[in-house]
Amino acid sequence: MIAKRTRDQLAQRVAQDIPEGAYVNLGIGLPTLVANHLPKDREIILHTENGLLGMGPAPPPGEEDYDLINAGKQPVTALPGAAYFHHADSFAMMRGGHLDICVLGGFQVSVTGDLANWHTGAADAIPAVGGAMDLAIGAKSVFVMMEHTTKDGASKIVERCSYPLTGIGCVTRIYTDLAVLAVNGQRGLSVIDMVDGLTLAELTRISGVALVMA
Amino acid sequence: MIDKIERNSQRALAGIKDGMTVMIGGFGGAGQPTHLIDALIACDVGELTVINNNAGNGETGLAALLLAGRVRKIVCSFPRQVDSQVFDRLYREKRLELELVPQGNLAERIRAAGAGIGAFFSPTGFGTELAKGRETRRIDGRDYVLEFPLTADFALISAFKGDRLGNLTYRKTARNFGPVMAMAARVTVAEVQSVVPVGELDPEVIVTPGIFVQKVVPVSQDLA
Numbered sequence: 151m152i153a154k155r156t157r158d159q160l161a162q163r164v165a166q167d168i169p170e171g172a173y174v175n176l177g178i179g180l181p182t183l184v185a186n187h188l189p190k191d192r193e194i195i196l197h198t199e200n201g202l203l204g205m206g207p208a209p210p211p212g213e214e215d216y217d218l219i220n221a222g223k224q225p226v227t228a229l230p231g232a233a234y235f236h237h238a239d240s241f242a243m244m245r246g247g248h249l250d251i252c253v254l255g256g257f258q259v260s261v262t263g264d265l266a267n268w269h270t271g272a273a274d275a276i277p278a279v280g281g282a283m284d285l286a287i288g289a290k291s292v293f294v295m296m297e298h299t300t301k302d303g304a305s306k307i308v309e310r311c312s313y314p315l316t317g318i319g320c321v322t323r324i325y326t327d328l329a330v331l332a333v334n335g336q337r338g339l340s341v342i343d344m345v346d347g348l349t350l351a352e353l354t355r356i357s358g359v360a361l362v363m364a
Numbered sequence: 365m366i367d368k369i370e371r372n373s374q375r376a377l378a379g380i381k382d383g384m385t386v387m388i389g390g391f392g393g394a395g396q397p398t399h400l401i402d403a404l405i406a407c408d409v410g411e412l413t414v415i416n417n418n419a420g421n422g423e424t425g426l427a428a429l430l431l432a433g434r435v436r437k438i439v440c441s442f443p444r445q446v447d448s449q450v451f452d453r454l455y456r457e458k459r460l461e462l463e464l465v466p467q468g469n470l471a472e473r474i475r476a477a478g479a480g481i482g483a484f485f486s487p488t489g490f491g492t493e494l495a496k497g498r499e500t501r502r503i504d505g506r507d508y509v510l511e512f513p514l515t516a517d518f519a520l521i522s523a524f525k526g527d528r529l530g531n532l533t534y535r536k537t538a539r540n541f542g543p544v545m546a547m548a549a550r551v552t553v554a555e556v557q558s559v560v561p562v563g564e565l566d567p568e569v570i571v572t573p574g575i576f577v578q579k580v581v582p583v584s585q586d587l588a
Contacts, residue, residue: 199467200391201537216393217538223392223445234536236543236571237391237417238475241468245488276452277464278444284468284488318491318507 152347155327162187164253164295164325168194172250173243175199175285178222180295181253197249199281201240204232221281241281244288252289254282256296256324258311261359263321263333265294266313279316286317298326298356305358307331307339329353332364340364368530368580369559373403376553376579380404380518383436385413387474387514387545388426389521392418392445395538397522398425399555399583404520405429411436415474415514417467417541419443419451430454439514441467464494469511471544477513478547478576486511519549523572526556527563530577531570539571546576553579 155163161183168174168184170192176184185207188194196205198220205220206227214225228234243249258266268282269275286292299305307324324331329344342364344353354361370376377400380386386404390396405428412435419440420427427450429435438460443451454460465473466488476484485508489495499510521542523532532554534542546552554572559582 198537200394201540215536217395217536219392219394219537223394228536234534234539236539237467237471237541238544241471245468245472245486274456276444276448276455277462278442279464279466279494280442281467283466283492283494287487287490288468315492 152328153345155345157183158187160295160325160327163330164293165189167293167323168192168251170194173197173203173248175244175249175252175289177252177254177282177285179255181255182222184253184295197240197243198226199240199244199285201235201237202226202228202232203235204229206232241284244281244284247288247290249289251291251293252285253293253295254285256294256306257313258306258308259294259296259321259324259333260308260311261338262336263319264311265292265316265321266311267294267316269314271314282316286320291322292320293323293325294321295325298328305356307357307359309359328356331361338362367528368574368577369528370579370581373400373555373581374406376400376581377403377407377518379551380407380409382409383411384409384517385415385515387415387516387519387541387549389519389540389542389545390416390418390426391537391540392421393425394536395522395534395540395542396425397520397555400520400553400581401425401429405432405434410434413437413439415439415470415516417441417470418445419448421445421447423450427451430460435460437461437463439463439465439470441465441470466494470514471541473511473514474541474548475544476511477515478544481513483510483512485509514548516545516549517551519545519552521545521552521554523554523556525558525560525565526554526577526580527560527565527574528580529562530554530574530580531565532556532572532577533565533569534571543572546572551578552576553581555581555583558582558584
């Protein structure tokens with residue numbers, strides 16, 4: 151019996167790897183959950199692309215301020231020590247290599263760390279990229295957080311991405327409901343951990359790519 | 365005496381013409397100059413190119429401008445939203461051209477225009493379809509794409525406090541694109557929550573110095 155990680159367990163697993171003192175950007179969607187699991191004994195500063203360092207949790211009902219929102223346009227709060235800045239400075243923090251970690255969702259990650267997460271390429275889809283490409287190439291470490299397979303059971307970890315790319319060779323680690331994988335450039339993927347009940351052979355079969363233990 | 369205060373928002377947009385490029389500040393609703401957008405709709409100009417991070421929410425503000433059929437092309441990073449139905453329909457009906465730009469490149473192209481930079485190399489988007497066919501260069505082992513500045517005839521932005529010299533402060537994350545757009549446009553019009561006397565804004569906390577601003581429109585006293 152394979153003990154798949156729930157979304158919260160996955161968020162908790164990612165949070166474990168965010169060290170004291172880190173400046174971190176959590177992408178929209180699944181990565182937002184990581185904020186709920188950051189260890190209370192670590193001082194971690196959250197960045198939001200629309201111009202805030204020191205982002206805090208959502209305000210209590212009735213105290214929303216729509217001048218104070220996150221990248222997903224939800225009301226948030228600013229913690230003591232927070233700073234506001236304009237968009238060019240915010241993206242300089244990414245592109246300039248000042249952010250330690252960003253956590254992004256993914257459609258596909260290749261064995262060499264290419265990321266596809268902005269567009270399915272479907273003819274009727276309306277394309278939207280936002281800050282995904284800047285985050286992918288900007289942060290010192292890029293963690294991708296996603297389910298290991300699609301609803302149809304196809305692996306989201308692939309030899310080559312079939313969806314349009316967000317960035318080339320930009321992913322550092324992949325966190326899924328089954329395993330945590332390190333990207334090692336051209337040397338492929340290694341398994342840092344996997345859930346109970348899973349063997350390397352089974353994980354390799356599900357993933358459809360070569361894996362080694364880290 | 366310099367006095368950039370203009371209480372009539374439509375008069376603040378004097379000189380705006382068909383086919384012009386207009387930057388509109390805001391990230392979703394935060395920092396969106398809805399008052400000036402309403403004035404722009406009343407100006408009865410069309411065929412505009414609009415530069416904004418998004419492409420309108422609901423049916424107010426930027427979405428209302430699109431709905432009024434005034435926009436030919438939009439340059440933005442994230443048009444698709446849960447409430448972007450106006451954009452979605454016009455785009456699918458091919459009545460609106462879209463230039464999709466990664467958000468950081470959008471901000472930096474606007475900043476570059478305001479700073480007099482001819483072009484710059486950005487690592488964002490290298491090897492992706494958004495950089496297809498573009499000039500690239502490898503510098504110190506890293507790959508970059510050549511990006512050109514984005515200028516505009518007008519920038520419409522929203523700020524918190526302003527004075528008659530055009531000095532501006534902003535409020536929280538509503539700052540977003542305001543400061544860079546103010547630098548990049550030939551004419552910048554800022555709507556402000558309140559106008560304060562010259563000297564009241566602490567020079568240490570002015571975010572946009574008045575040199576970048578041509579008109580300041582107080583939103584609460586527009587009919588005065």
